[in-house]
Structures are given as C-alpha cells and as structure tokens.
Amino acid sequence: MKKLIKNFILILAVGLLSVACSDDLNRVPFDSIEQSQSFKSINDAENWDNGFYAYFRGRVSGNIQFLPDVQSDQLNASKDFGNRNGFPHRWEGFLAADYDISDIWSKLYSGITNANIAIAGFETLELEDPTEIATLEIYKADAHFVRAYYYFELVKRFSKDYDPATASSDLGVPLVLEYDVNALPARSTVQQVYDQILADIQVASTGLAGVSGSQGSNYFNADVVKALEARVKLTMEDWSGAKTAADELINSETYPLITSETVLADMWTNDYAQEVIYQPFLSAPNELTNTNSIYLGYNPDTDDFTPDFIPSKWVVDMYEDNDIRKNVYFDVKDVRIQGSVTPNIYLVNKFPGNPALWTSATTNYQNAPKVFRIAEMYLISAEAALMSTGDAATPLNALREARGLSAIGSPTMQDLKDERFRELAFEGFRLDDLKRWGDGVTRHDPQDLSLINTGSDYDSLSKDPSDPKFVWGIPARDQTVNPNLVQNPGW
Numbered sequence: 001m002k003k004l005i006k007n008f009i010l011i012l013a014v015g016l017l018s019v020a021c022s023d024d025l026n027r028v029p030f031d032s033i034e035q036s037q038s039f040k041s042i043n044d045a046e047n048w049d050n051g052f053y054a055y056f057r058g059r060v061s062g063n064i065q066f067l068p069d070v071q072s073d074q075l076n077a078s079k080d081f082g083n084r085n086g087f088p089h090r091w092e093g094f095l096a097a098d099y100d101i102s103d104i105w106s107k108l109y110s111g112i113t114n115a116n117i118a119i120a121g122f123e124t125l126e127l128e129d130p131t132e133i134a135t136l137e138i139y140k141a142d143a144h145f146v147r148a149y150y151y152f153e154l155v156k157r158f159s160k161d162y163d164p165a166t167a168s169s170d171l172g173v174p175l176v177l178e179y180d181v182n183a184l185p186a187r188s189t190v191q192q193v194y195d196q197i198l199a200d201i202q203v204a205s206t207g208l209a210g211v212s213g214s215q216g217s218n219y220f221n222a223d224v225v226k227a228l229e230a231r232v233k234l235t236m237e238d239w240s241g242a243k244t245a246a247d248e249l250i251n252s253e254t255y256p257l258i259t260s261e262t263v264l265a266d267m268w269t270n271d272y273a274q275e276v277i278y279q280p281f282l283s284a285p286n287e288l289t290n291t292n293s294i295y296l297g298y299n300p301d302t303d304d305f306t307p308d309f310i311p312s313k314w315v316v317d318m319y320e321d322n323d324i325r326k327n328v329y330f331d332v333k334d335v336r337i338q339g340s341v342t343p344n345i346y347l348v349n350k351f352p353g354n355p356a357l358w359t360s361a362t363t364n365y366q367n368a369p370k371v372f373r374i375a376e377m378y379l380i381s382a383e384a385a386l387m388s389t390g391d392a393a394t395p396l397n398a399l400r401e402a403r404g405l406s407a408i409g410s411p412t413m414q415d416l417k418d419e420r421f422r423e424l425a426f427e428g429f430r431l432d433d434l435k436r437w438g439d440g441v442t443r444h445d446p447q448d449l450s451l452i453n454t455g456s457d458y459d460s461l462s463k464d465p466s467d468p469k470f471v472w473g474i475p476a477r478d479q480t481v482n483p484n485l486v487q488n489p490g491w
C-alpha cells in the first residue's frame with residue numbers, strides 16, 4: 001500500500017493553503033516554499049497527490065459530517081452536552097459568525113486552493129518518460145476529483161437546493177479556479193457551480209478510467225468518481241443520469257451487500273470493506289482523522305457513558321427487531337448524566353472506534369470514514385426511479401432484504417425516505433435530504449426526558465422547510481474581508 005508521507009510540500013507551503021478570505025492571505029511564512037519551486041519533477045507531483053489524500057482524510061468526518069445531523073431531527077442534546085454544537089442544534093443563536101460555519105467553509109476552500117495550485121503546477125512539468133506522463137494524468141484527475149467533491153459540499157450547505165427552474169439565478173458559492181491571493185470573488189450561481197462540479201467529474205473520470213475500483217479502496221478510482229457523479233446528479237434532479245451511474249456500480253457486483261449482522265458490525269467497528277467504495281487510509285498514531293465522538297462519551301473510570309447527543313426513541317423504533325442494522329447502529333448502554341446513572345439507553349454506535357487505531361487502552365473513536373458505500377447507490381437508483389419512470393422496487397428491495405426486511409410490492413416515496421433514513425443515519429445526510437425533499441425538521445419522542453434538554457429549542461423543536469437556516473450563512477469573517485459576498489437571507 002502506498003504510504004502517505006508525513007511532510008509534503010503541500011503542508012510546507014502554508015501560505016498557499018488558506019483561501020477563505022483571511023487576513024493571513026497576504027503573508028508568506030518563513031517556512032514556506034515559493035510556489036514555482038513546488039513543481040520540478042514527478043516526485044513533486046507525487047508529493048502534492050499524497051497531500052490531496054492526507055487533506056481529504058480530515059475533511060470527511062468530524063464536524064463536517066455530524067453538524068448537519070446535530071441540526072436535524074434525529075438527536076436530543078443530553079443535559080451534560082455543555083452547549084457543544086448547541087447553536088446549530090437549537091437553530092437560535094446560530095449565526096454567520098459561528099465558528100463551525102467558518103471552519104467548515106475554510107477547510108473546504110483550502111482544499112480547493114490546494115487543487116487549484118496543483119492543477120496549474122502540473123501543467124508546468126516537462127516530462128518525457130511515458131510512465132511518468134501517465135502517472136501525472138492520474139494526479140491531475142485526483143486534483144479535479146477533490147475540487148469537485150469540495151465544491152459539492154459547499155454548494156449543498158451554503159446555497160439553496162438545486163432547482164432546475166431557478167438554478168441559473170440562485171446564488172451558489174464563489175467559483176475560484178485559479179490561485180489568486182488578492183481575489184475578492186462574488187458568488188457564482190448554483191448552476192455555474194454545478195456545471196463546474198460536472199466538468200471536474202468528467203476530467204477525473206477520463207483520467208482515472210484505467211484505475212479500477214476495489215472494495216475499501218484508499219485511492220480515488222473510476223468507481224469513486226462514478227459514486228460522486230451519482231450523488232451529484234441525484235441532487236440536480238437528473239434522474240436518468242443518477243440512476244445510470246448508480247446502476248453501473250451496482251451491476252459491477254464489486255461491492256456485494258452485507259447480509260449478516262456480524263459482518264455489518266465488522267464494517268462499522270473494524271472497517272471491513274466489502275460494501276465500501278472508498279474509505280481513506282488510516283494508521284495509528286500519525287495518520288488519523290477527525291472523530292464523531294459526540295455519540296458515546298465513554299468514561300473508562302466509571303465504565304459508563306456521557307454522550308453529548310442521544311438518539312430519539314422514534315429513531316430507534318424505525319428499525320424492526322429483525323433489521324440487522326439495529327444492533328449495529330445502536331448499543332444499549334448505562335448513561336451517566338449529571339452524576340446519576342440510567343441503564344438501558346440506546347446510543348449511536350456507528351462510530352465506536354477501530355481497536356487497530358486506538359492510541360491508548362480505550363477507544364479514540366477513530367474509524368475510516370465510509371465516504372462512498374454501495375448501499376447509497378441502491379438508494380440513489382431507487383429514488384431516481386421513483387422520481388421518473390423506472391424500476392424502484394428492485395434496488396430498494398435488494399437493500400431491504402439484505403438488511404433482513406421483507407420486500408415491498410410497489411414502494412412509495414415515503415418508503416424510500418424511510419429506508420434512506422435507516423441506512424444512512426448519522427452519516428451527515430439527513431439535513432440535506434430534508435432540504436432536498438422540501439420536508440421540515442420536527443423533533444419528537446425522545447427516549448428519556450430526564451436525560452435531555454427540553455423545550456421548543458430542543459426536543460420539541462419544529463422548523464418549516466422554508467426556514468432560512470436550512471441553508472447556512474456565508475461566514476461573517478469572509479463577508480467582512482470580501483464585500484462582494486452577498487449574505488444568505490435570514491442571517
């Protein structure tokens with residue numbers, strides 16, 4: 001396996017890594033390398049490519065993944081959550097100056113800057129060896145893939161949902177395709193951003209056409225690009241394109257669905273790869289990722305748990321007892337809240353930590369993020385079929401039956417929504433799905449009122465689908481630095 005290097009040019013060139021309109025952009029630190037010196041050989045290109053993977057590893061879990069779920073309807077804040085992620089959970093006090101908003105925006109745009117610098121720099125390399133030329137084409141494809149991925153994450157969260165009727169006028173996010181420290185870009189339209197995402201996907205698809213996918217791949221490849229294409233086209237309401245891309249991955253039979261509870265648990269605990277199209281390479285102690293530690297809060301001194309967020313009872317009840325996901329996604333624990341222990345509380349157990357990645361005697365919640373899974377492709381295929389004139393029953397029932405459920409004769413859109421919720425719970429999809437479907441957020445039926453914060457901002461919160469905070473605000477800091485950034489309504 002190719003080893004990710006720890007010290008690569010991308011990290012040293014600190015002055016080139018930040019793009020999110022920061023006051024620091026005009027300063028080049030003493031330990032940076034001038035950009036033109038970063039592209040002299042194929043080894044330099046490899047360093048940049050390694051950097052893509054290292055940076056990507058840290059941008060697909062942690063707050064980027066769990067914050068939309070915290071804001072949504074699945075979770076209740078425990079009385080000991082200490083207001084961690086409290087503003088998005090309550091929707092009140094959730095402002096454009098919120099740290100998490102600016103942090104996520106900055107992380108994603110920094111990744112785009114890395115890609116932009118590399119795309120330009122790769123073109124300056126003068127190579128003659130055919131093997132090196134072919135390798136460089138793969139590195140170029142990787143750069144376009146990560147740029148597409150980051151822009152998709154940005155436009156989903158900071159812009160209105162894609163509507164074919166209004167996308168050409170709705171405000172998207174700034175399109176920055178060349179590194180320019182002095183640029184003050186305005187927001188492009190949603191259509192322009194998605195057009196760029198598709199253009200980058202096409203370049204990546206061409207460049208990685210000869211790189212076959214495999215279970216649990218740690219590298220970008222043709223299947224990884226196809227999975228992103230399916231996800232993007234579903235969001236764009238390109239039903240035919242989404243279904244075609246998803247079905248190509250399903251029909252390849254490279255990633256058979258798991259049918260055993262034991263094996264499914266192995267995937268989420270030990271990073272078993274049968275269903276996984278892509279997951280980043282992790283290795284303890286130095287090549288780890290951000291964690292979703294808000295769900296368990298294990299205390300080794302007392303051997304109990306103090307989670308920040310507890311799944312609602314209705315969420316647990318969505319899973320039938322014969323659903324192999326129920327005992328994998330949740331575990332019954334003794335919960336200590338404000339000094340008192342309450343037994344038999346279901347907690348989210350989807351990210352328990354892989355023992356192979358522990359750095360001490362107890363879990364550090366490190367798991368390889370499952371960025372693309374074949375189960376999502378079955379759901380995309382079914383939803384695209386339901387929204388057009390195709391066969392939704394075959395892919396939806398294939399997933400249901402693999403998970404231990406009975407087939408549905410003529411599935412409805414609600415059947416699809418329920419199955420998508422069950423399969424992808426706590427992986428960061430929920431808020432964007434509700435936004436995409438035009439559904440509101442309604443919290444209800446918690447497990448135990450004595451353990452959680454209650455009231456209209458917490459367990460009984462209800463938000464109409466038109467609420468402006470379904471779309472996050474442009475970070476206040478960036479608006480201050482760049483007057484060309486128009487703020488979203490309601491922020």
